[in-house]
Amino acid sequence: MHYxxxxxxLIDSFMKLPGxxxxxxQRLAFYVLNMKExxxxxxxxxxxxxxxxxxxxxxxxxxxxxxxxxxxxxxxRDRSIICVVxxxxxxxxMEKMREYSGMYxxxxxxxxxxxGIGPEDINIPALLERLKDENVKELILATNPNIEGESTxxxxxxxxxxxxxxxTRLAHGLPVGGDLxxxxxxxxxxxxxxxxxx
Amino acid sequence: MHYxxxxxxLIDSFMKLPGxxxxxxQRLAFYVLNMKExxxxxxxxxxxxxxxxxxxxxxxxxxxxxxxxxxxxxxxRDRSIICVVxxxxxxxxMEKMREYSGMYxxxxxxxxxxxGIGPEDINIPALLERLKDENVKELILATNPNIEGESTxxxxxxxxxxxxxxxTRLAHGLPVGGDLxxxxxxxxxxxxxxxxxx
Numbered sequence: 001m002h003y004x005x006x007x008x009x010l011i012d013s014f015m016k017l018p019g020x021x022x023x024x025x026q027r028l029a030f031y032v033l034n035m036k037e038x039x040x041x042x043x044x045x046x047x048x049x050x051x052x053x054x055x056x057x058x059x060x061x062x063x064x065x066x067x068x069x070x071x072x073x074x075x076x077r078d079r080s081i082i083c084v085v086x087x088x089x090x091x092x093x094m095e096k097m098r099e100y101s102g103m104y105x106x107x108x109x110x111x112x113x114x115x116g117i118g119p120e121d122i123n124i125p126a127l128l129e130r131l132k133d134e135n136v137k138e139l140i141l142a143t144n145p146n147i148e149g150e151s152t153x154x155x156x157x158x159x160x161x162x163x164x165x166x167x168t169r170l171a172h173g174l175p176v177g178g179d180l181x182x183x184x185x186x187x188x189x190x191x192x193x194x195x196x197x198x
Numbered sequence: 199m200h201y202x203x204x205x206x207x208l209i210d211s212f213m214k215l216p217g218x219x220x221x222x223x224q225r226l227a228f229y230v231l232n233m234k235e236x237x238x239x240x241x242x243x244x245x246x247x248x249x250x251x252x253x254x255x256x257x258x259x260x261x262x263x264x265x266x267x268x269x270x271x272x273x274x275r276d277r278s279i280i281c282v283v284x285x286x287x288x289x290x291x292m293e294k295m296r297e298y299s300g301m302y303x304x305x306x307x308x309x310x311x312x313x314g315i316g317p318e319d320i321n322i323p324a325l326l327e328r329l330k331d332e333n334v335k336e337l338i339l340a341t342n343p344n345i346e347g348e349s350t351x352x353x354x355x356x357x358x359x360x361x362x363x364x365x366t367r368l369a370h371g372l373p374v375g376g377d378l379x380x381x382x383x384x385x386x387x388x389x390x391x392x393x394x395x396x
Contacts, residue, residue, distance in 0.1 A: 006247040013241035043211035044245040049204040
């Protein structure tokens with residue numbers, strides 16, 4: 001309305017992003033106006049590239065620009081362990097830790113009957129296919145520690161029980177660097193239950 | 199590092215924007231991944247357009263896609279009043295009010311000896327040229343109500359005094375909808391000083 005058309009269109013685009021309202025969108029759009037041309041060109045190209053060049057790995061479901069992804073094709077990784085996560089961002093969180101060298105399987109969601117999401121709607125059938133072909137010894141069920149994540153883990157664990165596969169779940173307890181005072185009761189009760197001997 | 203290249207480049211681009219740190223940039227980049235293709239194309243194009251098609255109006259200094267801008271060429275506006283503001287965003291704020299129908303002059307800054315910004319570094323010479331040519335009766339000095347803005351207003355006001363031009367300054371006082379309790383002392387003292395009779 002009061003803006004020249006190119007800037008009002010950019011404001012609209014920024015407003016489509018999560019957590020960005022009209023004021024922030026306006027501030028960002030005006031900031032772009034004063035950015036270096038090459039930075040804006042990079043930004044514009046990256047947006048298109050992310051949308052056009054990225055896909056999900058046909059093996060594990062992680063986002064990738066080559067298929068299969070760099071994790072699935074990495075010969076140095078341990079193919080006998082698969083870590084099952086809900087989201088591609090979880091893979092990145094795990095990789096940042098630099099301690100896990102097994103494979104991944106991304107579910108792209110969790111079972112949630114309330115939202116009408118069943119086992120067939122997430123990447124579980126592909127996981128079962130993988131278990132048939134690959135020589136897997138352990139399945140780490142690293143779904144989120146909430147109701148949906150827990151029930152998804154439980155569901156998968158029961159599903160693979162007949163195959164005799166070892167399934168594990170990430171430990172519950174106090175976060176490192178956290179404050180006991182601020183821990184919720186459920187976390188605290190888990191921390192007591194799974195206390196370790198020194 | 200752990201991200202496919204296109205997404206890590208997009209994260210870098212988002213991080214160049216003000217107020218966006220690594221976590222938010224990651225969240226936004228992953229959000230883009232799931233956006234509708236046409237929205238991403240629009241976003242990407244708008245970025246380029248803002249940078250390539252927008253310029254400053256050669257008359258008033260406001261951002262525009264046509265030169266002179268739509269305000270300077272609007273025949274229905276009152277050409278005898280010029281409102282002097284620091285920033286293009288101030289023009290937009292004034293326009294949103296829908297009560298001012300005069301012209302604008304954008305300084306793109308304020309005099310600030312501390313930062314080495316003198317009268318020649320901001321859009322003041324162009325203002326003086328305009329005053330020579332155009333039939334202006336009043337100059338509203340709407341620079342920001344802080345030290346730099348006040349001294350810029352004072353400077354311009356003294357500069358145009360010999361021409362016998364009427365210069366005015368926006369009123370100080372309590373913001374509408376504000377709380378007296380939270381008003382700072384300077385604002386309150388201005389509000390008392392310029393109190394109006396009912």
